[in-house]
Amino acid sequence: MINLTIDNNAVSVEEGTTVLEACKQIGISIPTLCYLEKVQAIGACRVCLVEVEGVKDLVASCVMPVSEKMVVRTNNRRVREARKLVVELLLSEHEGDCQTCDRNEDCELQSIAHDLGIRKLRYPGEKAARYQDESTIGLVRNSEKCISCRRCVTVCTQMQTISALFPQGRGFKTIIGPAFANNLDTVTCVQCGQCAAVCPVGAISERDQTDEVWAALDDPDKVVVVQTAPAIRAALGECFGMEPGTLVTGKMTTALRRMGFDAVFDTDFSADLTIMEEGTELLTRLKRALVDKEQVALPMFTSCSPGWILFMEYYFPDMLENLSTCKSPQQMMGTMVKTYYARKIGKKPEDICMVSVMPCTAKKYEAARAEMNDSGVQDVDIVLTTRELGRMISQAGIDFAALEDSEMDAPLGLSSGAADIFANTGGVMEAALRTAYELVTGRTLPFENLHVTPVAGLEGIKEASILIEGTLPEWSFLEGITVKVAVAHTLGNARKLVEKIRSGEAEYHFVEVMTCPGGCIGGGGQPRITTDAVREARIAAIYAEDEGKPIRKSHENPDIIKAYEEFLGEPLGHLSHKLLHTNYFKKERV
Amino acid sequence: MSNSDSSGICCCEKEPDKKALFMELDEVLLEYRTKKGGLIPVLQIAQGLFGYLPEDVLRYIATKMDKPYSEVAGVVGFYLFFSTQPRGKNVIRVCLGTACYVRGGKQVLAAIKKELGIDVGETTEDKVFSLEVARCFGACGLAPAIMINDDVHQRVKPARIKQILAPYCEPEMENA
Structure with missing residues (x-):
C-alpha cells in the first residue's frame, strides 16, 4: 500500500493507483473529459490537473500514479484557475449551440464548464474548418463539436478493432475521423455506435428519426x-x-x-421466436454433421447483432455459413x-x-x-x-x-423470461440452451435457477460445456456428447474467438456474439455514459425481469405456440424459412 | 491510330515501372515490418520511390504492416514532409525553423513564390518545381537554408533565387 496526502487527508491506496482514482476513493471528484474508466487514460485534455508538491508543473491526475509520501492538492487557486483556462480554451473552438444540440443537459463539456464557474467566453477564438458526416444510416458526426478527446478512437480501435477513426492532421486543424478525414462510408464502420456512446459532447450521435x-x-x-x-x-x-x-x-x-x-x-x-428457429437450426446442423456425416458449418454463430453481421461480412467472409440464418428479433x-x-x-x-x-x-x-x-x-x-x-x-x-404500469398488446406482446436476457452478454446462449436442452432430453436445463453462470458476467470471452445424457429417442444421436459453447462481447473479443476457431485452436458447437460491451444493455443507442457499474445494474434488472416471469422458456410461450399453429407451421418450415431467415453477403473492405 | 499505339506503349512501359517500385517497397517492408516505429521510415522511403504517397501505396503499406489505414493516413497527414499529391520533378523545401525564420527565411519563401508563381503546397504547371516549407533540417548555422531535392543551399538571399533554380530547369537535369 502507498501512503499519500490529498488535500490534507492521509490516504492509503494500492500501488499503481492513479491520483485520480485515489481522489475518487476518498470522495474527491476531479473533472475529466478525455478520461473514461476502463476505456482510456491518456492525459490529453488536461482538465484533471492537480498540484503535486515538489513537481514544478501541474500534473494530469488520470495518468499520474501515486507514490509514497506524495502530497497532492486538488483544490487551490492555481489548480482551479488552470482547469478553468483549459476548459475556456476548449470552448473557444467549440461550436457552442447548446440550446439546439442533442446533448443539451447531457453534455460533459457543458456540465464541467458550469461546475468550474465559467460564465462568459473570454476567448471567442477562431474555429477550425469542420465538416458534418451523414454518410451512414446509423450515425451522424459533427466535427464542429469535437474536442479531440479520442475516446471514440480508443473504442473503435482497441475495443472493436475496426479502427475507422484516428486523428487526422495536426494541431488546431486536427480532425478525428476516417483516413484523410473522409466519411464513415469509406471505411469498414459497422455502425455499432460505441463512438457515440462514449462521446462526451455532441460530436457523434445517432441519426435522429x-x-x-x-x-x-x-x-x-x-x-x-x-x-x-x-x-x-x-x-x-x-x-x-x-x-x-x-x-x-x-x-x-x-x-x-x-x-x-x-x-x-x-x-x-420475436426473441422467443428466434430461439425456436435458431435452436432448431442448431439441432439440425448437429444432426446433419453427426448422423448424416455431412460437411456442415460449425460452430453456429448467433445472428442477432447487426454490427457483428457486418463485421463478419467485412472481415470473415469465408465463415458466413457459420452464421445462423435467423433474422434478428x-x-x-x-x-x-x-x-x-x-x-x-x-x-x-x-x-x-x-x-x-x-x-x-x-x-x-x-x-x-x-x-x-x-x-x-x-x-x-x-x-x-x-x-x-x-x-x-x-x-x-x-x-x-x-405513469402507471400497463401490459403490452396481444398477439405479439407476450414473452418468456428467456427473451428478456437477449439484452445481455450470455443471454441468447442461456435462452437457447433452456429450450434446446429440454427439447433433446425432456428435462429442465440442469443449472440453478436456469442461469448458465459460466457464460454470464462481463468477462470478454466465456465458455461452457454441457454433457447431454438421457436423450429422448428422437435425439439419441446426441447421447453422451458434450456440447461446447462460447460467448464473446465486443468485436475485439469476437475477432480473437473467430480467429481461434478458424485456426482450429478452439472448437465449439455454438457461439454467441454481441457487438457491444456487456451486450445490448451497453449498446450504442443507450443513455450515456455506460460504465461497467451501469452495465451490471442493467444486467441485474434484466435477470430480475426474467425471474419474475411465470414462463421462463421460449418454447412454453403460448402465443409462440399459437403463431406456429395458426400461421408459421413449424420451425424451419417452409413459411418460417421464407419469412424469418435471411442471407449474408461478402462485403469489400473499402 | 499512331496516337493510340504510342499511348499503348506508354502504358506497357509504365506498368512494369510501378511493379518494380512495389518490389523495391517490399524489400523495405521486409526490413521494417515488425520494427517498432517502422512506419515513418517506410513512408519516407516510399515517398522517395514513388515521388509522393499515392493511395494504393498507403493501403499496401497499411496492409503489409498490419496497421489501420486510418492510422497510416493520420501519420501522413501529421507531417508536412509527406505528400499525397503528385509533385514536380524538383521539390523545394524552404526552412522556416527558428534560425532560418529570423535570418530571412520568410523573404526567401516570398521570392521563390514570386519567381515560380505558385504557393506553398503547389506545383508549377510544367511540373518542374513543387514548393513546400519545412521546420529545420539541422543547418541552422547556415541559415537561411533551403533544400532542393537532396541538395542543401546555404545563406540564401532572395536576390539569388533565380540563379539557384536555373540548373534545375534544364531538361536533362536529373534528381541528385
Missing part, C-alpha cells in the same frame, strides 16, 4: 406499431433521472400508448407484424408503419438492408434508439415517473 415517427403517428391512414427491445426496459428510466437498472417495462408501455401507437409489441416475443417482429398481424387486423403491409426502439445504432442500418423486405415492403420502417424514445416522451409532455 423522431420527426419521422411523429409524422407517422399524425397520419390517420397509418397503423403505427411499435416494438421495444429487451434492453430498453432496463435503461429508459435513466433518460428521466432514474437509477441505472430501474425496470420501467410497464411505464414504457403506457407512455408508448399515450404517444399514440396503435399497438405496442415486444421484441421479446427486430427483423422477425417486422415481418410478423406486416404478415401475421396485418392479416389479423385486415390491413395490407403498406398500411402499417413499424417502429422499433432499439439500444442500438446499427439496427437503423439493419432495417434498411435490401434483404429485409419479406413482407413485400420494408419490414421495419423506422428505428429509434433508447435516447430518441426518451426525447419523444419528453416532447409529448409525459411525466414518465408518474
